[in-house]
Amino acid sequence: MSKEILLEVKNLSVDFGRGKKAFRAVDDVSFNIYKGETFGLVGESGSGKTTIGRAIVRINEASEGEIRFQGRKISGKLSRDEDRFVTERVQMIFQDPMASLNERAKVDYIVSEGLYNIKGFKSEKERKEKVEKALLDVGLLPEFASRFPHEFSGGQRQRIGIARTLVMEPELIIADEPISALDVSIRAQVLNILSLLKKTKSLTYLFVAHDLSVVRFITDRIAVIHKGKIVEMAESEELFKMPMHPYTKSLLSAIPLPDPIAESKKKLYVYDPNIHEYDLDPPKWVEIKPEHFVLANKKEVEMYKVAYAQGG
Numbered sequence: 001m002s003k004e005i006l007l008e009v010k011n012l013s014v015d016f017g018r019g020k021k022a023f024r025a026v027d028d029v030s031f032n033i034y035k036g037e038t039f040g041l042v043g044e045s046g047s048g049k050t051t052i053g054r055a056i057v058r059i060n061e062a063s064e065g066e067i068r069f070q071g072r073k074i075s076g077k078l079s080r081d082e083d084r085f086v087t088e089r090v091q092m093i094f095q096d097p098m099a100s101l102n103e104r105a106k107v108d109y110i111v112s113e114g115l116y117n118i119k120g121f122k123s124e125k126e127r128k129e130k131v132e133k134a135l136l137d138v139g140l141l142p143e144f145a146s147r148f149p150h151e152f153s154g155g156q157r158q159r160i161g162i163a164r165t166l167v168m169e170p171e172l173i174i175a176d177e178p179i180s181a182l183d184v185s186i187r188a189q190v191l192n193i194l195s196l197l198k199k200t201k202s203l204t205y206l207f208v209a210h211d212l213s214v215v216r217f218i219t220d221r222i223a224v225i226h227k228g229k230i231v232e233m234a235e236s237e238e239l240f241k242m243p244m245h246p247y248t249k250s251l252l253s254a255i256p257l258p259d260p261i262a263e264s265k266k267k268l269y270v271y272d273p274n275i276h277e278y279d280l281d282p283p284k285w286v287e288i289k290p291e292h293f294v295l296a297n298k299k300e301v302e303m304y305k306v307a308y309a310q311g312g
């Protein structure tokens with residue numbers, strides 16, 4: 001894989017509310033996404049994953065830091081042209097397919113909405129063709145364009161959600177927990193569609209999930225986020241083999257084991273952020289091993305280095 005950086009998130013913070021009531025949902029987050037990779041962002045509910053996605057597509061404002069796409073700044077105040085530059089290249093699939101589609105609009109309109117916003121077609125015929133193609137790409141019949149969202153199942157609705165991003169022919173898709181709300185039986189279908197599309201359309205994904213097991217086999221690298229801060233980042237295989245941060249370990253221990261006896265005897269790992277006196281020895285972002293980063297204080301860095309020396 002080439003290592004061309006497509007998206008750079010640098011020291012991003014996002015605050016909600018003002019003054020004393022301000023709440024920092026995303027706290028000094030930095031990562032790069034390389035062209036062609038699937039980058040996983042994993043953390044529990046409320047950790048700030050959606051907020052990061054929404055900051056990238058400019059629904060949420062960055063309070064601090066900046067975001068770049070192909071080297072061009074896409075956060076902060078943008079001109080109309082710059083705004084269009086991002087919209088054409090970065091699209092987001094929203095978390096809950098039951099809530100994210102406009103119930104009163106037909107599929108034709110829902111899929112076209114982005115095109116209308118950027119006037120991305122020359123004629124009505126061209127628009128219709130684009131919608132048809134996007135529906136076919138996600139395995140839906142073109143006839144579905146004249147129907148309303150309530151006529152579809154959860155899996156089909158999520159495909160409509162994917163079609164509305166595809167119609168824009170983006171380069172980066174932010175897939176915000178695209179399968180969490182779906183029945184287990186149809187999750188694989190949607191994942192297969194996403195992975196096929198990635199190949200045929202040379203896409204790059206930021207894939208958001210709250211469960212590490214979901215992203216294990218589909219991501220190249222993973223960043224683990226806890227309470228608005230990224231605590232660890234590594235290549236997926238490496239993260240599963242050599243998790244360092246206690247929060248990553250707690251997420252890994254929460255994955256059910258296939259063997260019921262082993263599962264019933266398993267010790268759950270609970271993350272206590274106070275264990276290493278962060279007040280006295282504050283944590284920093286450290287590259288423990290090439291491409292393996294962890295948020296750790298001095299004491300922890302020493303510990304991790306020993307673990308590494310022993311483990312591989």
Ligand SMILES: Nc1ncnc2c1ncn2[C@@H]1O[C@H](COP(=O)(O)OP(=O)(O)OP(=O)(O)O)[C@@H](O)[C@H]1O
Binds near residue numbers: 052
């Ligand atoms: N518009 C908003 N106004 C105020 N607070 C918000 C807003 N959006 C998000 N938050 C808060 O920011 C924090 C992060 O929310 P976010 O939706 O990014 O979490 P998440 O990691 O996507 O969680 P989930 O897995 O449940 O989707 C939460 O505490 C949430 O309540």
Ligand SMILES: [Mg+2]
Binds near residue numbers: 049
């Ligand atoms: Mg979310």
